[in-house]
Amino acid sequence: MSANLFRGYCLHSLSRRLFILIASIAWLLILTPIADAQTAGNQQVFVSATFFKVKPGKNEAYVDMVKNTAHKVLEYRFKQKAILGWYFYEVLMTGDEEKKYDYVAVTVSTNFADLVEYPTPTRDLYMKAVSGAPKDGFDKFVAQINDLRTLVKREVYIHRAGINENTPVSKYVQIDYMKTVPGKVQDYIKTERDVYYPIHQERIKLHALTDWGLYEKLLPVSINADSDFVTANFFDDLKSLIDPKYEEAFNNIPHNVDFAKMTEMVEQLRKMVRSDIWKLVDYVDQNNTK
Structure with a gap:
């Protein structure tokens, strides 16, 4: 950081x-x-930062979905040793005159290709991570979260x-x-x-x-x-x-x-x-x- x-x-x-x-x-x-x-084995560490803008009136619902559902997916990835950590931040202030993003999701990993190729959970990963999820659970999750926020940008750092x-x-x-x-x-x-x-x-x-x-x-x-x-x-x-x-x-x-x-x-x-x-x-x- x-x-x-x-x-x-x-x-x-x-x-x-x-x-x-x-x-x-x-x-x-x-x-x-x-x-x-x-890190373990002195591997190089990479960081993916994804910036989101929440739609008006959707802030509380968005945070709840991240904490209750997205968290499970990232916890599963951590336990599978696919990532070193995941951090979800609220942006209090920015140096821009216009606040272009409200939240930032930061993923830390030693696997550069994985950060680039899989920026969001796949259907298979979601079904493994969310216990008892119905067959259409992933599609509903994607539709609901896309209704709450928009993607502003993604950046990858070393x-x-x-x-x-x-x-x-x-x-x-x-x-x-x-x-x-x-x-x-x-x-x-x-x-x-x-x-x-x-x-x-x-x-x-x-x-x-x-x-x-x-x-x-x-x-x-x-x-x-x-x-x-x-x-x-x-x-x-x-x-x-x-x-x-x-x-x-x-x-x-x-x-x-x-x-x-x-x-x-x-x-x-x-x-x-x-x-x-x-x-x-x-x-x-x-x-x-x-």
Whole structure:
């Protein structure tokens, strides 16, 4: 699955300068690179994010159907070791002027092909997962859920840094969308791993975050895409948006650098496009499924 006072649209100038200085300071530290996703067998981890817009007046019915029926299908897939986890979020705020989506379903897996080829449950999977389902149960489920919401978009990401798989599920996540400068992708990944992540680790110790992750978008491919990376900043208390504890984390890291030069270096790698705030509604993973 960076964070600073909802940076996409409500970050005041002082916090912005502090964030840049922190990243700049850490740039010169000699740090051990952070490995990619650490799972059983050190397999690479992929994430599918599906965005939905709920039809007017259908919010409660949609959430009930997801929690009571879709949950069973995803729980079955988890028990069959087809996925590592599934997380269903309500979108509280987005950085867009128009809120284009209301909910996001996130599926985590080591099987890239499966995430791409089977974005929704198949009839066979539904019948196995939903005990006692009638023969026409799948068709009714599809018709009912399509009457409640519309699909906005689907994206598939590869995990690049961060995330402690033993961290309990967090109540909130801030998604920051990043656009890298052409030719600077590898430099940007290194910056997130070697510069930002150690600062976030300090913030986790200070209880401002519970976890953090960096993801690179693989699909869909578009030369006009406004972002090609996201960072996920997990926390349990919305006060973390007001007091992100960057300054305390900064003070825990030795520094002696030319601020202006380092600031320029960081800004030449990427720009922050916007931020979302999501709230967890339902999930399936090792924390609640055996």
